[in-house]
């Protein structure tokens with residue numbers, strides 16, 4: 001798998017994890033409704049899947065927007081590989097941006 005493919009996987013990983021959490025919540029509420037010891041928790045856990053689905057939607061949209069801006073050339077590019085640079089961070093040697101594809105740090 002190329003470095004750009006891994007970058008895309010990392011970009012969509014929060015959305016996939018939120019989606020998995022929603023599926024686990026839906027499964028848990030449907031299964032635990034039949035178990036008497038777990039049934040009192042169902043009214044609380046039933047809110048987990050909609051919230052997780054909303055989080056997955058927002059995370060997916062943010063990742064898509066970030067990749068779309070990179071493809072459009074609207075974000076700063078890495079001098080080494082041409083990948084998109086992340087947000088401005090403060091380090092011990094000054095501010096820098098980290099490449100989302102290769103991980104190199106670059107001065108803004």
Ligand SMILES: [Zn+2]
Nearest residue numbers: 078081099102
């Ligand atoms: Zn790079």
